[in-house]
Amino acid sequence: MNKLLNSLSNLIFPNLCVCCDAYLTFQEEAICDLCYHRLPRFENYSNPSNSVAKKFWGRLKLEYASSYLEFSSNSDVRKILHEIKYKGNLNLGIEMGKALGRVMKKIPELTNADVIIPIPLHPQREIERGFNQSNLIAHGMSELMGQKVYVDAVIRKKYNSTQTNKRRYERFINSNEIFKVVKPTLLENKHILLIDDVITTGATLEACGNALLEVEGLRLSVISLAASI
Numbered sequence: 001m002n003k004l005l006n007s008l009s010n011l012i013f014p015n016l017c018v019c020c021d022a023y024l025t026f027q028e029e030a031i032c033d034l035c036y037h038r039l040p041r042f043e044n045y046s047n048p049s050n051s052v053a054k055k056f057w058g059r060l061k062l063e064y065a066s067s068y069l070e071f072s073s074n075s076d077v078r079k080i081l082h083e084i085k086y087k088g089n090l091n092l093g094i095e096m097g098k099a100l101g102r103v104m105k106k107i108p109e110l111t112n113a114d115v116i117i118p119i120p121l122h123p124q125r126e127i128e129r130g131f132n133q134s135n136l137i138a139h140g141m142s143e144l145m146g147q148k149v150y151v152d153a154v155i156r157k158k159y160n161s162t163q164t165n166k167r168r169y170e171r172f173i174n175s176n177e178i179f180k181v182v183k184p185t186l187l188e189n190k191h192i193l194l195i196d197d198v199i200t201t202g203a204t205l206e207a208c209g210n211a212l213l214e215v216e217g218l219r220l221s222v223i224s225l226a227a228s229i
């Protein structure tokens with residue numbers, strides 16, 4: 001019956017590919033097969049000195065760092081990130097997390113990873129948005145990789161309301177006052193996969209990562225859905 005209702009609703013409100021607006025078949029989730037295969041993948045996953053890892057050299061002590069897709073200002077990747085974050089396409093967030101998990105499952109440096117932690121939003125921001133986009137990606141990854149997702153071990157203390165305050169925000173990040181580990185004993189001696197939707201400067205991951213690295217014996221890897229290279 002559900003299938004029949006879905007079929008009917010798809011006839012009346014057809015699902016369109018978020019990248020090219022083509023009609024989707026019943027097997028396709030949010031992105032058509034053609035666009036999915038054309039996505040600009042970051043192919044350097046297995047090299048520990050890849051360009052995402054290099055962004056953090058001298059800033060954050062990491063076991064491994066990488067990204068699934070290459071982010072550029074005018075690409076389907078931008079549309080996907082926008083669709084997840086601002087249009088609330090929760091299903092797309094989880095599906096992209098699964099695609100990311102499928103790749104990261106094969107990385108030797110991550111076979112001993114214990115826990116997945118999505119970069120937290122400030123609680124007020126999460127209420128406004130209704131979800132945390134990194135949390136969706138983390139749960140998709142978890143389905144494929146098997147590690148549990150911890151959403152309340154780290155909190156975000158500072159609320160940056162607009163992009164116009166970015167310079168002030170960066171100062172906060174530098175002073176390392178944004179994130180606080182509230183359940184450190186839960187994370188002791190664990191290898192944490194810290195997840196963000198997109199890495200540009202890496203400042204947010206650096207701030208959260210440095211807070212996490214204060215926990216006894218903690219090892220850290222950072223992974224994003226997309227990164228500017």
Ligand SMILES: [Zn+2]
Nearest residue numbers: 017020032035
């Ligand atoms: Zn398409």
